[in-house]
Amino acid sequence: MKGIYLVTDEAACQGKSLDIVVASAARAGAAWVQLREKKAGTRLFLQKALDLKAILKPAGIPLIINDRVDIALASKADGVHLGQSDMPYAHARRLLGHKALIGLSVETWEDVEAAQDLDVDYLGVSPVFSTPTKTDTKAPWGLDGLAGIRGYSRHPLVAIGGIHASNAEAVITAGAHGLAVVSAICSAADPFEATRHLVRIFERTNEEKPS
């Protein structure tokens, strides 16, 4: 799980269609897309998932569904992202099978420890910085918190929360394998350019990083 991970927020797209934003991010090198939809009913959520899957499948970019295993199954998405109040990991893995990508948000150190024995595909380190996009999260991890998780956890880390072009390098240097962004792409005037900029920062920082 390395690269730029777009998490959708239709409200943050400021009038741009979600399909256009996702297609632009895909062309510009986003590595995964997570469909996050907290308000739509099941039918509309599924329709959005099917639309995004049709855009992303030809590009070979995995589609991850936030929370909803039923939407992931019905849309043949590649996996789910689970928060701590979503379906417990073991249930989701049983329903989705061993090939599915399953990510798990960690908001406390207890979450990080509890995840160590699970065969999740990545941890969502949430939030790294405070953010207006999600208001129901715990205290931010900060760069030091992220580095602490990197030193302990055996899982790839996708950092989320307040990540923009201006702090992306610091977040990668602190230990993130992937950078999840919402408004940095969804709210950008040009989502293609915004994604390409983040992808270049990601590639440059990883080339420079001592491995």
Added chain:
Amino acid sequence: MKGIYLVTDEAACQGKSLDIVVASAARAGAAWVQLREKKAGTRLFLQKALDLKAILKPAGIPLIINDRVDIALASKADGVHLGQSDMPYAHARRLLGHKALIGLSVETWEDVEAAQDLDVDYLGVSPVFSTPTKTDTKAPWGLDGLAGIRGYSRHPLVAIGGIHASNAEAVITAGAHGLAVVSAICSAADPFEATRHLVRIFERTNEEKPS
């Protein structure tokens, strides 16, 4: 699908625990229970489904989950009830398999016609009367509307919306195979007695009905 069908609404339980209400209704002869939960996160919804399944399984009473195929799969519930803005029937059937019980709400005549070719297990005729429990429904069918559906549809009909002991006989006589109730059981001072009363009305009316 004949008999009394309890649809849960924890807010309508007025302080009684959902487990107690459901266990009481089960002992008193309810034929099915639908867990409807519109506010809880996935983890809590699943826990409630697992709790109700543990109560109902020994009694051989099917547990139906409102809307959420993922909760039904994870809790090994017996099926789902789908509204017109929930997952389309064909997706739900594919995910749940041919043994699952799948009900579909019909709120317009177009819904009734569209359901005719589907192998749903019942139609939820919704709402028969106006009701404060659900505020997002279309105009009530009334007894004449219910009778009209009975004359056309090949599916068993479960009537829902404003059904209480005082109108249950009229609803059965108009054509309902099953009576779905929310507040008539959940809000009753004694859910056991309230269920038993409805079950007796149901049995007496069906004995009297010309077949």
